[in-house]
Amino acid sequence: MREIIFDTETTGLDNRMDRIIEIGGIELFNHFPTGNTLHIYINPGDQKVHPDALAVHGITDEFLKDKKAFAEVAEEILAFFGDAKWIAHNATFDMGFINAEFARIGLPPILPERVVDTLSMARRKNPMGPNSLDALCRRYGVDNSHRAKHGALLDSELLAEVYIEMIGGRQAALGLGQSGQAAGGEMAMEDDGAILAVLERPRPLAPRLSQAEAQAHEALVAKLGEKGIWSKFASSPA
Numbered sequence: 001m002r003e004i005i006f007d008t009e010t011t012g013l014d015n016r017m018d019r020i021i022e023i024g025g026i027e028l029f030n031h032f033p034t035g036n037t038l039h040i041y042i043n044p045g046d047q048k049v050h051p052d053a054l055a056v057h058g059i060t061d062e063f064l065k066d067k068k069a070f071a072e073v074a075e076e077i078l079a080f081f082g083d084a085k086w087i088a089h090n091a092t093f094d095m096g097f098i099n100a101e102f103a104r105i106g107l108p109p110i111l112p113e114r115v116v117d118t119l120s121m122a123r124r125k126n127p128m129g130p131n132s133l134d135a136l137c138r139r140y141g142v143d144n145s146h147r148a149k150h151g152a153l154l155d156s157e158l159l160a161e162v163y164i165e166m167i168g169g170r171q172a173a174l175g176l177g178q179s180g181q182a183a184g185g186e187m188a189m190e191d192d193g194a195i196l197a198v199l200e201r202p203r204p205l206a207p208r209l210s211q212a213e214a215q216a217h218e219a220l221v222a223k224l225g226e227k228g229i230w231s232k233f234a235s236s237p238a
Contacts, residue, residue: 002084003028003116005163006038007155008094009057012050015100019044020070021059024153025080026160031167033160038080039153043067057150071105078107086110089133089159091117118163125166133158140165 006025012018025038043064054060088094099109122131126139133155137144142161147154209217 004084005160007152015096022152024156041067087116090119136162
């Protein structure tokens with residue numbers, strides 16, 4: 001299963017007029033980073049970077065002058081995402097900008113069922129908060145000490161680590177083959193997208209009790225009588 005953890009930086013907060021100026025993405029396969037990344041700076045045309053946005057990400061109008069317009073990089077973005085899930089922190093904000101940019105150049109929007117919002121996940125798991133990316137890094141032990149300002153690729157890398165921890169840590173992906181199927185077992189998916197594999201041993205483990213110990217236990221259970229709690233377990237099919 002492919003997933004793309006991504007983030008955007010923009011000229012401001014209103015996707016009706018503000019524009020995306022940076023997008024970064026990290027590819028996960030079965031919840032493990034593959035090493036494939038996307039990182040693009042984008043020229044917003046006539047739209048200037050708002051001072052409040054500049055204070056957050058530090059990307060200047062001058063820096064963006066020689067960068068390509070969104071229309072010139074849209075196909076590269078779509079090719080990188082492919083059929084993967086789009087995963088972002090506060091995805092409503094990022095997808096609002098993504099779909100607004102696609103609409104401007106006549107491309108269809110990304111449908112909600114392809115989007116995972118890690119902020120919503122965090123609020124379900126930690127209803128008392130806080131659930132900002134920095135707060136989640138602290139909660140899950142992800143080192144964000146090098147995050148002086150927001151950056152799309154850096155924030156994607158941090159979110160990828162947080163996301164893996166939120167769905168159960170790296171153990172959630174153990175036992176999954178390249179096809180995404182569990183080796184010799186069944187596979188189930190939780191509401192938040194975590195895949196849990198239940199594996200079957202090719203050969204059962206040898207019993208830890210000796211025959212003498214097993215017989216001694218049976219004798220003890222017999223002495224307890226029918227009202228003994230062990231008798232109920234002994235007679236249970238499980």
